[in-house]
Amino acid sequence: MKNNYMKTLVVACVATIAFIGIQTSTAEAITQSPVVKEVNLIELGQQKGLNTINIEQDNNRPDNWLEIEKKLENPIQPKATEKKASKPDKKTPKKEKEKPAVTLSNKEKDLFARLVNAEAKGESYEGKVAVATVVLNRVDSPDFPDTVTGVINQVVGGTYAFSPVQNGEINKPASDESKRAVEKALTRKDRLNNSVYFYNPEIAEDQWIRTRPVVKTIGDHVFAK
Template sequence: MNKKFITYSVAVIIVFMMTFGAPLEAANAAQPATLKVGSSGPDVPDLQYRLKTMGYFNTDVTTYFGTKTLESLKRFQKEYGLAADGVAGTQTWDTLKKVSANQKELDLLAKIIYAEARGESYKGQVAVGAVVMNRLSASGFPDSIRGVIEQPRAFTAVADGQYKLTPDKTAYQAAQDAVKGYDPTNGALYYFNPEIATSDWIWSRKQTVKIGRHIFAV
């Protein structure tokens, strides 16, 4: 192939990436739209699914913001100290993302629960999910479920590959309960197996409860 043609082609690709790459990245990273009664589009099912995982929205997820979505959203806003205006604006979205999960995030939560605690009781599995949700709401941790789970050295199962295993139905149920606020750890941000833990730091944390093989701490 002609070298001049290759050089020209590469230049065209670079110009295309410079011209369109940033806007595309910005669009992908954009905040969800402000939603209210009558709104439609891809952010509506995200909103409904998050409300559904928390027990506020009890019907099928759609792409339309109707009266059922309005009622569900207003209940959520009221219980979380927000203006109960039924409008999903920036503050509502920010709060919702710290205490809920969409479908992809629920998948990730079920995966880490299964990887870290599949040999534990149901309560022990929910406890692992609760730690993820507690970190999501706490300062000093990533602000997304994926970020919390995949933070370097945060969870052993991510590092050793068990995170890639397919979670079972119990792990998904545990994930849903953790998202709904069931927290048997009493607000724990960490947990460890005392039989294999070698870190002096983790032993220095205030312990909240022991469930199965794990000690939970803040």
């Protein structure tokens, strides 16, 4: 009986010791776990060569601790490539107004436009420019007067060279299109191969003019040299 009692006591003691050992190991394991200390961001940044201002500027989010932690672990990082501002679209340059190659007074321009209006009445803008071009070609030719006014008022065989001057149609105001046609002709971009004549083959009575080399036909008018 005594032996059984002693065996029971020994077993109880062993169990107690084992339990105490387990508790001690657990306590040690818990005690050995790293204690998270409060991080002093300024001191840690100085150790890594950074400061909070750098971190905030780089991340633009001072509360983003994950980015801060990565920055502190690897302080030498290439700066993000800045996006270049897109270049503004180049504005289409304004088209400069064509400068006239021939300069006329306002009075002479008005006379010129009234002749074009009378001679090319009912013709297209291109046709009006062509009539004005013939007048300027005559100014340049040694066979005609050397001014616009002189060409318009030229008398040939007892009559005016241009019928509107003869019948008075030239005295009517010029249209805006006729004025523009004169300005266009003055730039001298297209000289119609130096044509110095034009006529309407449906009504022209002069047979001589029909023998002139034809350069171009525009509307009802034939232009010749």
